[in-house]
Amino acid sequence: MKKITIKDIAKMAGVSVSTVSRAINNDSEVSEKTKKKIDKIVLETNYHPSMLARGMVSKKTNMLAILVSDITNPYFNQLVAELDSQLIDKGYTLSLFDTQTANRIQDKKNRLTEVSIFKQIQENNFDAVLILGGLLDESNINPDYQADLTNLAKEIPLILLGRDLTHLSDNIFSLKRDQRTPTQLLVSHMIQKGYQKLAFIGGSVSTWMTHERTDSFREILAENHLPIDEKRIINNNFYAKDGYEAVTRLINSKVDFDGIVAINDRVAQGALRALKDFSISPQLKGVASCEYFPDSDFHIPRITSVDHKIPELGEKAVHLLFEVLDNESINSENLAFPIPKLIIGESC
Known part of the structure; x- marks a missing residue:
């Protein structure tokens, strides 16, 4: 059976396509008589207007x-x-x-x-x-x-x-997004735990987020009068295999480190797997992550990480979106990044 289109409805009603669209959108300029006629045809034909048809007059497609x-x-x-x-x-x-x-x-x-x-x-x-x-x-x-x-x-x-x-x-x-505060929270925590020779792994040198987090890592080390060894900083991507490869490179290059700051939980998972494969206890080489992912709750050990509160970020994005769509003034309070939370796990 042929699918009914807005053009078919217009032809049956003897009106233009734009008039059908206005009727669908309850435009007051369409007479009640014409609207009833169109509504009757829509009901009889079981026509379901597309978003584009609805948007022809309102300029909004939802x-x-x-x-x-x-x-x-x-x-x-x-x-x-x-x-x-x-x-x-x-x-x-x-x-x-x-x-x-x-x-x-x-x-x-x-x-x-x-x-x-x-x-x-x-x-x-x-x-x-x-x-x-x-x-x-x-x-x-x-x-x-x-x-x-x-x-x-x-x-x-x-x-x-x-x-x-x-x-x-x-x-x-x-x-x-604030990329510095979560990293500052994490690195400060690890230093307080006694780690003195921290490595930073993961991320990409081409992304601004990596630069923000890596720069923050260096700044906290400097503030605590700890050495910054560039050999301990490996920006090789954002995935578990990259965490594994970074730790393998550190160990094979005989770089001295006692703790690892991973750019996110996936990289941290790869790092922990590498330490296990090299028969190195997590108690000797602590691992923590700059960004928490929900599935990490079920990882062994649970990873010490920073919650960026993504659900709250989503809410703020929706508030901003509707302020824009409704032509309202932008509420600057909605633009503030959610306050991150340090999650203490078992990995350091």
Whole structure:
């Protein structure tokens, strides 16, 4: 059976497509007689208007685009789930675009991937775009990519989580993440526990987050008059295998260390596995993480980590989104990063 479209409804009612769209959106300019006629046809044909049909007049489709660089990353996974649960309850449909650029070396292909997604977003009349990661996370953001963001913002509001790029456009809004405080909390705790020769592992030298956390690591060591040995700093990526490889490199290079600060829980898990394989007790080499992931609650040993309070971050993102969509003034209190919490585990 042929699927009924808005054009079919317009033809049956003897009106224009835009009039049907106005009737669907309860536009007061449509006469009651015409609206009843259209409503009757809609009911008889079991027509279900698409978001695009609803948005023809109202200019709102209740569709939102979310862009991430690797949905398998627990940070993105948890944050998208939080946004999804809140926005669906408010009648919004979310479309997820996963660029998978997190595991690729910085190159032209990464930008082309995101630009292609930007074009898809423009063609599908989304009300707003939430960009959670991708080229946004690069330490030195490509000028061409900045121009791409600016061009997209000419048509659609952009909500950026992580970096403040509001200077690019009045239609770009940012919720910045504090990467320094969680690292300061963790490193200070480890020093208080007696660790004197700390190593930092994980992350990527091309991302601003890694620079923020690594710089904070160095600063806390300096404040406590502890030596900063660059051989103990290995920025090799964000996954468990990278934690394993970093510890293997430290041990094989005979670098002296008594504790490990991992960039996140996954890297910490890899580090713990490496220590186990090298028959080194976690009591001799403490391991802790700058960023807590929920599944780590079930890891043995439980990892000492820092909770960035992602559910609260999601709530703040939703508040900012609706302030933008409703053309309200931005409440600066909603832009404050949630206060991180140190979680004491068994790994150090």
